[in-house]
Amino acid sequence: MSRAAQLAAVPVDREARASEAHHDALRLWLRLLTCTMLIEGEIRARLRERFAITLPRFDLMAQLERNPQGLRMSDLSRRLMVTGGNVTGLTDQLVAEGLVERQPVPTDRRAFTVRLTRAGKRAFDRMAAEHEAWIVELLGGLSESERDRLHALLGRLKTSVRTNARTKEA
């Protein structure tokens, strides 16, 4: 290549590299999003088929199962990353079905927490066992070592996002 051609090539090359780096991060994010949506779509379909339950209901019950002392509605909204209105509607349905109950907060007359009833816990445990088996099945193509490495790299990713995010939530 002549000097002139080399000089002319430099800025183009740098641009190409920069745009390639951008492209890499974007490709990585789109693949991450695809994986999540594929798994979520499959879980959603199986929950509906097997238990006639929607994913938001299952997620709400999962949060309550992890917090047996109960959660305030605002905590529940934040953890589920959905708006308060949706959580209220879902909770009302689950209360009507006897799977969830509201409890007054002794120190705050206007507040209450929600938690699973015994029937709700039983129903959730049954679903959670199958749900876990589905995840094991869907991820079954990865070796233990691959799962470990993926878990570690996603840990690095989580730290990177939390460090660079502006919003409190992240």
Place this chain on the structure above:
Amino acid sequence: MSRAAQLAAVPVDREARASEAHHDALRLWLRLLTCTMLIEGEIRARLRERFAITLPRFDLMAQLERNPQGLRMSDLSRRLMVTGGNVTGLTDQLVAEGLVERQPVPTDRRAFTVRLTRAGKRAFDRMAAEHEAWIVELLGGLSESERDRLHALLGRLKTSVRTNARTKEA
């Protein structure tokens, strides 16, 4: 350890191992979900702040930008993994704002495709450039080698999910 203790320990131990393997896959899935929700939440907040646009609108425009020949509503729904009603509502709004247009399909009198208008393409390109820079920033804590490894492992995960999924979508 006595024979009796060893025998008694075997089933417990096997169960513990099995449940640990299950637990690993579940932990991996929950971490994957967390990463996706953190990035999505941050992108959602920035799109709203910077361009006063919702994520579903941005995603719809992104699909149309990738398919400049236009998409039928059913294709658009499938690609966005949302229901037809939502896509119709979003499309109506974008048509009203002059960012998207409907085109009749010459070979099928009842069908039409939607595509970006020139104004829509210009508006999307401006947002997409910033969106890409945000992703680069959020993923900036990972080295190029980490990004490459993560991309490869997520490729393995995608294959595993597609292989083991029952639904057509996955």
